[in-house]
Amino acid sequence: MVNENDIIESVKSIDLDNDSIEATTIEDNRTDSRSVVLFFGFDIVNSTQVKTMAYDSWTEILDGILKNVQETVNTKFREEVQLWRIQGDCIVFVCSVNKFDLNEKVRDVSRVLKKVNKWITDKTNSLNNLNYVYSFLGLQAFAWIGIVTNDLNDVRKHPFDNYSKKIKIRDTEVMFEFLGNDIDTGFRIAKYTRNGQLALSFELAYFLLENNNSILDLVTYKKLKGVWNNKYYPIIWYDNTDTKEGITQNFAFDAGESDELIKEYYQNKDREDQSPLRQVIQVKDLDMFTLGKEMMDRIIKDRRLSSKINEMRKLLINPGSVDELIKPSLIEMHCVAICYFKEGDDYKFLIAKRKNKDYMDGKWEFGCAKPRLQDTIEESLKDEYKKDFGVSIVPVCDSCRSDKSPIPFAVYKVIKQENSIQKGIIFAAEITNVEEMKRNIATKNFEKHSKVLLESYESIINRKNSSEQFVPDFFDSLRKVYSYLKKEKVSDVY
Template sequence: MVEKKTGNLQSLSNKLDELSRQKETDERSESRKPEVVLFFSFDIANSTSYKTVNYYGWAQVLNLLFKELRENVKKQINSSEMWRVLGDEAIFIVKIRDEEELREYVNKVFKIMLETIYKLKKGEFFESNENFNMMKLQNILSLKAAAWIASVTDVGDISDATVLKNDADNIFERYQSHEGYEIFEFLGNDIDTGFRISKQTQDGRMVLSYELAYLISQKTESLSYLHIVTYRKLKGVWKDRLYPIIWYHDPKAYLEFYKKELHLKESFTFDACDESELIRDYYDNHEPSEKEKIIRDDRMYTDPYYALNKILHDRELASKIDKLQQLIKEATYDRTKYINTELMQVHCVAVCYREFKGQIQILVAKRQANREKHKGAWEFGCAKAVIDKSIAQKIKEEYEQDFNIKIEPVLDESREIKEPIPIALYQVPHTSHLNDVEKKDKGIITLAEIIDDYDPDSFEPSEKHEKVQWVTESDLPNIKTMYKECVPDFEQTLRDAFGKIEILFMEKKRNEYNAE
C-alpha cells in the first residue's frame, strides 16, 4: 500500500513538473508573438559627388545631417527607434498599433524627407556653422526615402530549439559580442525586400513595399498618394518575379515649403527623364508610347486600386495581408524598445502629495488594462532617469507630461548635488532580455509635493493611465479592499510615505516657528 501511494505521489509530481514546463514554454511562446513593425530609411542622395568636391569636412556635414534626421524623427514619431546607419543610409523602426497610425507615420516620413531637402536646398542646414560656408556653396546633397513593413518575432536566443519550431516570417535577435555590448539584428524575407526596394527610389522620392502600399491604400486619400512607376525583378524577391515599384507622393505636403500643392508630375524637373531611368519608365508606362511595356494591361500602371488587388490575387498574398491586419488589430500598448542599448535602467517613482484642508492627500493612478505589465493596477506613476538630466528634472518633466501636474521633488538640501531623497528601493524585470536570462532594473521611490491646484476629475485618460484619484491616511485600513489590483508594495509605500510626509510638515512648521 505504501509503495502504491509512493508511486501515485511520484506520478503526480511528474505531472506537476510537466505542467510547469508547459507553462514556461507557453509563456516563452506568448512573449514571442509577432509584432508588426514599420521600417523606414533615409538615404543621402548625391553623397559620392559631394564627398569628391568637399574632400575635407564632408564627414562633419553628413554626421550633423544624420543627427538632425534622428532628432526630427524622434520629434515627429516619438515611439520610433534608429536601428542602424549603413554608409549614407539611416534606418528607423516603429511598432504599429493600428492602421490609421500606420498611414500617419508613412505620411510623416514623407514630410520629414521634404523638410530636410528644403533646408538643404535653401542653405538653412549649413547656417548652424560658419565653417560650412564653402560646402554650402558646393552643396548638391538631397534625400531619398523608403518604407516597408514586416511581422517580426523577437526570438531572443536563436540557438533555443523552441525558436526554430516557431513559424516566424521575420525575426529580431540580440546577441552579445563582448561584455557590455549587444548587437541587434532583424532578419527575414520582408527585411531583405525592404533593402531591395530602397534602391528603387531617387532624389526627393519615397518608395513603398507592396504590403505597406496595400495596407495604407484602404483609405481613399492614401490610395491617391500611391503611384506605380514600373515593375522590376528584384533579386530574391517573389522568386525573382516582377515586383511593383510604388512611389508615395502627397501633393499637400509641399504647401508648407512651396506655398502650393505639387502633384507628382509637377514635382519632376524639366530634364528628369534625361537624369532618371525610373522617371522615363514612369512616363513610358503612363502615356502613349511606341516603347513596348513589360505589362500590357494599362490599368496595372494607371489604377493603383486595381493593380494592388490584382497582385494580391495573382501572387496569393491575401493570407499574408490578413495576418498583418490581424496582428495590428490585436496589438497592445507596449513601450519596450527593440534597440535597447541600456544594460540597466533606473526607474524613479514620485509619490505626489499635497495638504488639503489640514489633511494629507496622495495621488494614485490606475494603469491601462492593455499595459504589458501590471495591467489595470494602481500605482504612483514613474519616470526613467537619463544621462543628460538630473533625476529631479526628469521626474518633474515626465509627471507633468503623464498627469499634467506640477510637482517639486523633496530634495536632500544638505548635499552639494541636490537630488530627491529615496524613501525605498525596488527592482523590476528589465524590458529587454538577452538569451532569456532575467535582468533586473533598479528603482527608487521618492516624495514630491504638488505645487498647483490639481483636480483628478480633469485628468484625461492616456496610453499609460485610465484614471487618477486621491488617497488619505484614513483610507489605509481599507486599502486592500479599495485597491485590489495594485503594484507590489503599494500599501507599504503608502504607509511609509504618509509617515515621511508628516515628518516633513512637522519640520516645516518648526522652521517657520523658529523664523518668527
C-alpha cells in the same frame, strides 16, 4: 537539434516567386515569438559629391545630418524605436507596429524626413560659410515591414519569416542582426527613392491602402535582384506633401530629363503615351499604373502572396512579444514622482487610479515614467508627467551634489512574470502649475487613468480603511515624502 547555420542558409534560399510557398506554409497559431516589425531608413543625397568638394569639413556636415535624423526620430517615436545600423551615409531603425498604429508610424517617418530636409534647407539659406555645400545635400527615405522571429523553428515552419539574431558583443552589450528576404527587399527598394521621397515595400503599401490611407503613388515597376524571382516589382512612394501636386512637388523642374526614374513616372502616368512598361504590364480593364485595391489584389494573385499577406494581417492584429526581437536586454527602470504643492500650512498630493491595465488595474498610484537612455531622470520625469497629467513639476534635487540629481526616497520592484523583475525608484516633485492642473482634473479625460485627484495627506491616509485598492507600499512611500516636507521623522507621521 536544429542547426542555426542551416536555417540561415534556408532563409536566404527561399524562392520569392512563391510558386511553392503558397502550398507549403505550415499552420501554427502560436505568435509569441513572431511579430510584424517596421524597418525604416534615411539616406543622405549627394553625400559622395560633398566628400569630394568639402574634403576638410564633410565629416562634420554628414555627421551633423545623421545626428539630426537620430534626434528627430527619438523625439517623434520615443522609446518605441531602436537604431539598427548606420552604414555609410544611411541610418536604419526598427520599430514595433500593429494594425492600429501602422498608419501613424509611417506618417511619423514621413514627418521626420520633412523636418530634417527643412533643417538642411535652412542651413543652405544661412550665412554659414558651409551653406553652399548644404545646397547639394538632401535626405531620402525608405520603409518596409516583415514578419520577424527569434525562434529558429519558426523559420522552418513559416517561409515568409525573417530571423532576428542577437549577437553578444561583450558581457553587458548585445546587438541585433536581421536575416531574410524582406530585409534584402528593403535595401533593394532603397535604391529607388529620391530626395524628399519615402519609398515603401509592396506589403507596407498594401496595408496602408487597406487602412484607408490613400496618400500613396505608384512611380514605376522595377526588377529587383533576387526579389519575386526577378519579376516586376511596383515602386511606391508615400505622398507627404498635402498638396494637389502630390509627390511631384518635390521634383526639380527639369527632373524628368535628368532623372530616369522620374522620367518613367511621367511616362507611366500618361495613358495615351504607350511607354515601354505600359506595353509589357497590361491587364484587361484594369490600369496597373493607378494605385488601388484591385491593382494590388491582382499583384497578390499573380505573385502568390495571399498566404504572406494573411499571416501579416493576423500578426498585425495580434502581435507577439516584439521586445525580444528588436530591443537589447536592458534593465527596465520605472521612476515615480510623488507630486505635491503647498496649500496654506499643509501639502496636497497628486494621486491617480490606473485604468485599462493588464497589471494592477483600478489601483491608486502616483503615476510613473520610464527614463529614456538619451535623457536625464529629471528630464524624463518632467516629460512623462506632463504628457500623462498635463502637470509641470520640479523634482526635489540634492543641492549638495554638483549634478543636482533628484533625491531617491525609496526603491521598489515589480514581478510581472517569471524571470522578469522591473525595478523602480520613487522621487518627490513640486507642482508648479497648480491652477492649470486643477482645471485639467475638472475637465480633462486622462488616457491612462480613470480618476486623478489632488488631495491632502490626511484625506489620502483616510482612504486606507476604505475598500479601494492601492499599489504596493503606496502609503509608506507617501509618508516618507510627507515627513521630508514637514521636516519630521518618518516614524512621527505613521
